[in-house]
Amino acid sequence: MNSLVRGGALLAALALPLAACSDGGGGTAAGAAPGDGGTEVLAALYPLQYVAEQVGGEHVTVASITPAGVDPHDLELSPAAVAKLDDATVVYLAGFQAALDDALAVTSPAHALDVSEAAGVHTEDDGHEEVGHEDEATSDGAAADDHAGHAHEDGDPHFWLDPNRLAAVATAVADELAAADPDNAGEYAANAERLGTELASLDEELQAGLAQCETRTIVVAHEAYGYLAEAYDLEQVGISGLDPEAEPSPARLAEIGKVVEDKNVTTIFTENLVNPAVAESLAADLGVEVAVLDPLESQVDASRDYPDVMRANLEALRTALGCA
Structure with a gap:
């Protein structure tokens, strides 16, 4: 940089x-x-x-x-x-x-x-090094389960x-x-x-809202949600790793498709500050929805503060995960 x-x-x-x-x-x-x-x-x-x-x-x-x-x-x-x-x-x-x-x-x-x-954050030197996301999802989903909620150990700063x-x-x-x-x-x-x-x-509110859901897997544009996943028992699968600008390989996109099928994923989450083209194209290919999950790296809308955005994230997650 x-x-x-x-x-x-x-x-x-x-x-x-x-x-x-x-x-x-x-x-x-x-x-x-x-x-x-x-x-x-x-x-x-x-x-x-x-x-x-x-x-x-x-x-x-x-x-x-x-x-x-x-x-x-x-x-x-x-x-x-x-x-x-x-x-x-x-x-x-x-x-x-x-x-x-x-x-x-x-x-x-x-x-x-x-x-x-x-x-309780442990970041890499550059704060957004891409770490091993190619291994997160395999044909049986086991590797994705192993990494669920623990991206912060590999440098996720989004505490x-x-x-x-x-x-x-x-x-x-x-x-x-x-x-x-x-x-x-x-x-x-x-x-x-x-x-x-x-x-x-x-x-x-988040604990109660995400307590009973049909699926607990979130497919996201980049791996910014490790702390969220750990706190609320979710499984994060990123199209890209911690670097939001990293281009996913064809093999990675195929792995994501398998996760979507195996985990009954209905939504791919993108962000306000990341180009949604890859996520939108992948969602169209897989026949699933696209929604925004804000990693709160910046205040995009001055009329909504941190609690407002977190509650909007909760509603987006509840819809995508089929929560009761």
Whole structure:
């Protein structure tokens, strides 16, 4: 991946006049409200932005480093965006976005929280390495069963699809904000506790909604749903591996067809930020439906927040899986 944050070239670039953070325009990045005196928080991507906003409340200004509607796998940072990291409180997931990892290595944030430990995430160096998806589905489906729900062990970073893991991150964010702003530590802790309760309720909705289904296999555009699958006893089978841009081989497509037949799959899930052409073509060949399952890497619709999208995902899954 190309980046503007490499070595000496970056340091030279930062000496230039700087524009606004990478929000795609000349204004303030999403969620920020500069000038109100609050702690400035830069979140790597939307789920972390959501947590920071909920935990920080009125005492923080929050912006997403990844602009809305942009695939965070493809993040590149302008010199202006890199400069914003200095003196800010940064909340990120190490190993997921190489450009951000590189930028943090040459800047001096006031506070930097890597949420991977709190979330229980183990990512590969580039955060989206394709790992062995050709072996996930065989003619008898055994290999797919072996991998069901465990993609995170091979570098899946999408922990936020398990609300309980996101709740754990909320506690870590509260601690980091307390270190940056001790006067409001009590409010941060209370907000994290409230958010944790809300996320626990969301988890209960998902557990109940997916408890009794005709099939538990989800065929997805890329393997972004390992944590979701593990949390709710589903079997994930990806057309592509962890890299959403990887082209599936003819053999892989044949394996997917066999899984669809053997597991009575009625739907192939695609995403808002991934070209659906392969999934749509495969679904047409197999005579099944296509639906969107949002991996929540970005906020596509500003009117729908994290719980809204997770509930929409629940309804999409219930329809596809024939849940009672």
